[in-house]
Amino acid sequence: MISRFQIAYKNLLRKKARTLLTLVGIMLSSWVLVSLLGFNRGYEAALNRDIDNMGYQLMVMAKGCPYEAATMMLQGGTGLRYIEQSMVDSIVHRSEVDKVTPILMQAFFDPDKGDGGGIAGYFGVDAETFPTMKPFFRFRQGGWFHDEQAAEAVMGYEAAELEQREVGDKILVPEKNVQLKVVGILERTGTQDDGTIFVPLKTLQKISGIDKITTIGIKVKKDADSAKLEAALYQLPDVQVVSFTQVKQTIMKLVATARVMVLSIAIIAMLIAMAGVVNTILMSVLERLQEIGILKTMGAMPGDIFILVWTETLILCSSGGVAGIGLAFVFARLSDILVRRVLPYAPGGELVAIDLKLALLTLAVIVVVGLLSGIYPAWKAGRVRPLESIRSEG
Amino acid sequence: MRGEGSIQMIRKALVFPLALLLLLVAALPALGAVGCDLNDPDRDVARLFPDSSGYKTSYTAIDKRGGEPLLREVEKRLGDRFHGIYETIDVPYTIYEVYSGRRKAGYIHGVNQKGQFGGIQVFVALDMEGRIKSFYIQKMTSQWAKKLRDPRFGRQFAGLSLRDFEAYDPVAGKGSGRVAEIRNPAPEAEADFRAALRALKKNLILMDEFVYSAERGKP
Numbered sequence: 370m371i372s373r374f375q376i377a378y379k380n381l382l383r384k385k386a387r388t389l390l391t392l393v394g395i396m397l398s399s400w401v402l403v404s405l406l407g408f409n410r411g412y413e414a415a416l417n418r419d420i421d422n423m424g425y426q427l428m429v430m431a432k433g434c435p436y437e438a439a440t441m442m443l444q445g446g447t448g449l450r451y452i453e454q455s456m457v458d459s460i461v462h463r464s465e466v467d468k469v470t471p472i473l474m475q476a477f478f479d480p481d482k483g484d485g486g487g488i489a490g491y492f493g494v495d496a497e498t499f500p501t502m503k504p505f506f507r508f509r510q511g512g513w514f515h516d517e518q519a520a521e522a523v524m525g526y527e528a529a530e531l532e533q534r535e536v537g538d539k540i541l542v543p544e545k546n547v548q549l550k551v552v553g554i555l556e557r558t559g560t561q562d563d564g565t566i567f568v569p570l571k572t573l574q575k576i577s578g579i580d581k582i583t584t585i586g587i588k589v590k591k592d593a594d595s596a597k598l599e600a601a602l603y604q605l606p607d608v609q610v611v612s613f614t615q616v617k618q619t620i621m622k623l624v625a626t627a628r629v630m631v632l633s634i635a636i637i638a639m640l641i642a643m644a645g646v647v648n649t650i651l652m653s654v655l656e657r658l659q660e661i662g663i664l665k666t667m668g669a670m671p672g673d674i675f676i677l678v679w680t681e682t683l684i685l686c687s688s689g690g691v692a693g694i695g696l697a698f699v700f701a702r703l704s705d706i707l708v709r710r711v712l713p714y715a716p717g718g719e720l721v722a723i724d725l726k727l728a729l730l731t732l733a734v735i736v737v738v739g740l741l742s743g744i745y746p747a748w749k750a751g752r753v754r755p756l757e758s759i760r761s762e763g
Numbered sequence: 764m765r766g767e768g769s770i771q772m773i774r775k776a777l778v779f780p781l782a783l784l785l786l787l788v789a790a791l792p793a794l795g796a797v798g799c800d801l802n803d804p805d806r807d808v809a810r811l812f813p814d815s816s817g818y819k820t821s822y823t824a825i826d827k828r829g830g831e832p833l834l835r836e837v838e839k840r841l842g843d844r845f846h847g848i849y850e851t852i853d854v855p856y857t858i859y860e861v862y863s864g865r866r867k868a869g870y871i872h873g874v875n876q877k878g879q880f881g882g883i884q885v886f887v888a889l890d891m892e893g894r895i896k897s898f899y900i901q902k903m904t905s906q907w908a909k910k911l912r913d914p915r916f917g918r919q920f921a922g923l924s925l926r927d928f929e930a931y932d933p934v935a936g937k938g939s940g941r942v943a944e945i946r947n948p949a950p951e952a953e954a955d956f957r958a959a960l961r962a963l964k965k966n967l968i969l970m971d972e973f974v975y976s977a978e979r980g981k982p
């Protein structure tokens with residue numbers, strides 16, 4: 370015996386072009402919807418990952434001191450201001466603080482870099498605490514310094530590539546003419562660490578003749594109140610606090626605005642697709658009035674007709690939804706590239722993260738909205754009067 | 764017949780997704796080797812070829828032009844193996860083709876070379892016969908870099924060609940002819956001096972393989 374599902378399926382096949390166009394509409398709207406929800410999730414995760422990869426969420430430095438390596442290079446290291454290393458001790462004991470690491474940034478002028486010379490930047494880092502802040506660092510060759518006063522350097526991937534350095538090679542600190550042995554080369558991280566040369570803090574202090582530091586990196590405990598700590602740090606004399614949580618919130622606000630706009634477009638696309646569903650099913654019902662009338666004379670109840678027509682809606686929406694989600698999975702990488710081109714700032718890693726849970730959620734939304742759209746045509750079909758419909762001209 | 768039609772339909776249906784898949788794979792970021800470009804091409808071309816009116820930039824690599832056999836040939840002519848993780852078959856080379864009006868006036872080409880304290884970037888400006896018009900070191904980290912980057916040192920190479928380097932082994936620092944007569948202006952930096960000469964010989968060999976041998980073969 371032929372099932373209700375088979376009847377609905379065959380009915381849809383009667384007008385193949387119309388059914389196909391409706392399916393394409395549903396497919397496109399579900400593709401947009403799932404990609405957008407995937408972006409919503411992926412972007413935030415990627416941004417969090419980027420901020421976690423900084424190793425610390427707060428940085429303390431002297432007021433007016435540039436904290437970005439790029440800024441430091443542009444200023445030729447002239448804008449550097451220093452803070453006492455003892456400040457580390459006054460921060461490390463706070464209850465909100467998980468870890469603290471002192472950093473000294475230094476820039477030296479290399480007259481033989483290009484035509485007019487260039488700046489070579491060095492990061493003096495504490496051999497004990499800094500590596501624990503960056504547990505995600507992977508070494509391409511070698512490892513960290515052997516002791517805190519060693520004449521050694523660890524190079525970021527791009528710095529090593531530019532200088533053609535391997536472990537065991539020497540580098541020369543310009544201006545000071547101090548030789549350092551390369552003991553480690555990092556894998557690419559996609560951050561500014563790739564272009565950085567790390568030197569033990571005490572070694573860099575000795576080279577530059579400075580016993581101070583430029584920055585303190587602070588990793589906040591997971592459940593701690595970061596804002597409270599920030600406010601407390603501002604009480605320290607002559608310092609500025611850079612919070613990556615603030616940076617993240619600002620970026621997320623910018624992205625949220627764009628997301629609302631795109632979400633509105635996705636909702637409109639879905640509504641258009643659903644209008645297409647209503648149109649297709651309603652047309653199909655109107656074309657089959659006599660048939661429905663005959664079914665009723667044979668004993669079919671209004672509920673049976675309603676479910677039969679509703680099944681057609683279900684088939685359309687679920688097939689279109691599955692196809693659209695499939696496309697979103699296949700083209701997730703392409704969506705990623707497009708989003709990266711459009712956004713002013715895109716963190717590293719996967720931006721459009723679609724998983725099975727998200728796919729099922731989107732499918733459920735599409736099917737539910739589709740079934741709601743199908744209520745009217747199904748209700749209209751259920752209300753058909755058998756004799757009137759049979760008498761009417763086909 | 765119907766079976767064949769279905770197979771054709773399946774084939775057609777597969778072409779589009781496969782093409783897109785290829786497009787996506789091609790769009791993945793590749794971690795390639797680092798090349799060697801002029802710091803400021805507009806300014807540098809005008810300085811090296813004062814009569815030039817323009818230039819064209821092209822990119823090539825050993826793996827694109829001849830692969831492993833070409834690499835072996837270059838190594839044989841150089842008298843040294845390509846070594847290290849940065850001197851590989853896929854290193855991109857930038858060739859600047861310089862024009863004076865509609866006439867091609869020469870080429871500018873640079874290579875990276877591992878130096879004692881960092882990467883060295885060695886550039887040559889060549890005429891259409893492959894003779895050196897100018898030689899200079901764009902970047903070098905060394906206490907004695909100033910002496911090796913001095914234009915007086917570079918001027919000694921003017922007029923030399925690959926033929927002059929054939930009788931000289933820059934790795935051993937031995938040989939005969941005009942190249943062997945060039946003195947190291949910084950005896951303390953012998954390693955960097957030899958590295959610069961090795962880079963120059965490699966530069967000339969690559970230009971011969973990429974450009975001049977192809978031009979000689981033209982009817």
